[in-house]
Amino acid sequence: MSRWRHLAQGLALWSCSCAPTPSPISAQTGAGQGAGQELASRHLAPDLAALEAELLAAHRATLDFHRRGDAQGMAAAASDPSFSVSRGRVDTVTRAEVEARFEGYFSAATFSRYEDVEGPIARVSRDGSLGWVIARVRVEGRYRHDDGAREPLDTTWGWIELYEREGGAWRRVGTVSDHDEGPAGLAGALGSPGSAEVELLGAAQTALGGREALASIQNLETIATVTSPRGPLTTQVIAAADGRVRFEQRSDAGVRVITALAEGVWLSDGEAAIPGGAADRAFAYGHALHLALMSPTRLYNGAKAAGEARLGGRPARVIELVDVLGNPVRIFYDADTALPLGLELVEPESTPPEPILVEVDDWRPHGTILAFHHAIFRHRGAEYVYDYGTIRFNAADPSRLVAPVTPP
Numbered sequence: 196m197s198r199w200r201h202l203a204q205g206l207a208l209w210s211c212s213c214a215p216t217p218s219p220i221s222a223q224t225g226a227g228q229g230a231g232q233e234l235a236s237r238h239l240a241p242d243l244a245a246l247e248a249e250l251l252a253a254h255r256a257t258l259d260f261h262r263r264g265d266a267q268g269m270a271a272a273a274s275d276p277s278f279s280v281s282r283g284r285v286d287t288v289t290r291a292e293v294e295a296r297f298e299g300y301f302s303a304a305t306f307s308r309y310e311d312v313e314g315p316i317a318r319v320s321r322d323g324s325l326g327w328v329i330a331r332v333r334v335e336g337r338y339r340h341d342d343g344a345r346e347p348l349d350t351t352w353g354w355i356e357l358y359e360r361e362g363g364a365w366r367r368v369g370t371v372s373d374h375d376e377g378p379a380g381l382a383g384a385l386g387s388p389g390s391a392e393v394e395l396l397g398a399a400q401t402a403l404g405g406r407e408a409l410a411s412i413q414n415l416e417t418i419a420t421v422t423s424p425r426g427p428l429t430t431q432v433i434a435a436a437d438g439r440v441r442f443e444q445r446s447d448a449g450v451r452v453i454t455a456l457a458e459g460v461w462l463s464d465g466e467a468a469i470p471g472g473a474a475d476r477a478f479a480y481g482h483a484l485h486l487a488l489m490s491p492t493r494l495y496n497g498a499k500a501a502g503e504a505r506l507g508g509r510p511a512r513v514i515e516l517v518d519v520l521g522n523p524v525r526i527f528y529d530a531d532t533a534l535p536l537g538l539e540l541v542e543p544e545s546t547p548p549e550p551i552l553v554e555v556d557d558w559r560p561h562g563t564i565l566a567f568h569h570a571i572f573r574h575r576g577a578e579y580v581y582d583y584g585t586i587r588f589n590a591a592d593p594s595r596l597v598a599p600v601t602p603p
Contacts, residue, residue, distance in 0.1 A: 254328045327355055350374045352374040409490065417431070435596055473520055510529075512528050553570055
């Protein structure tokens, strides 16, 4: 959802305003008391059920504004100014500021799901002047950073919308909200895949060690010796569950480093770094094999079942995703064990698209987690054989997953 939080003081105000005050008519005594009460009831008591229904409609409109990316609609529904309570802050924002905030947010966010996960609750003060809605909303999709990097939106929000009745209509005066952190570690299926994809990703998750074990993994480090047509290489990959990747390759020709973070991509020879681009990000992601195969939706968009195929002579079920360049990524899962057999990528910026086929095997336990120790990249008629001598979970140096120093 938006980052809105609503004024906590409003809750106290509402709780006080719910107590009715005696009307001059209802305070009369004698023979006219009953008629006075009937008149007060007929003229003063609002239809609370109808007003609550209006609040629920306003809440549904808020969800629609998000799904459509309608910043003007979000702003028009708010009072001027309104209150935002978030992350320990209480902010007063004008209607123009609301629209500007949502324009920026909606331009970068793509929602595959934005809906109530249970029925929202609406209540109205007895005089019909104030109301609130409590909701629990599931949000899934992707958020694009300025450099083109995408991160998943995968969280559940709980919020309270605060309303005041103005001119016969409800106006949102603020929101108080909070959200969970989404799936932890490498667990979870992000991006709102369908039931077939969730079933297959869930089976693979179980085969790899289970949701709880994957949720405990925040980062991983792999070191491989590589046999290539150009001679021996050594690669080191450090990857985090939030999608940060550092790829380092050493050979007789020198050192090549790509650091792909949410805020940008950098290239270096082990010393000073220069900015990179989306193709460099795709290259680093393609070599973060363990992250890609343990939790593919951490790196790639979408997740669509793509039928059945064979890889390395074994029957497989296939899921197709999309990389940062819009190219397809096909992941093959063993039809019997549900373990990943490998994946098919597209060489970044190749014309026509040049496929890269990767097969993995030699699975070994690391505690309760299974990890492959052997991979073969087949590309342009050549083979690159990776033997992983080091695979470590939650032991990476965090300083190696930050933006490197760039030349002045």
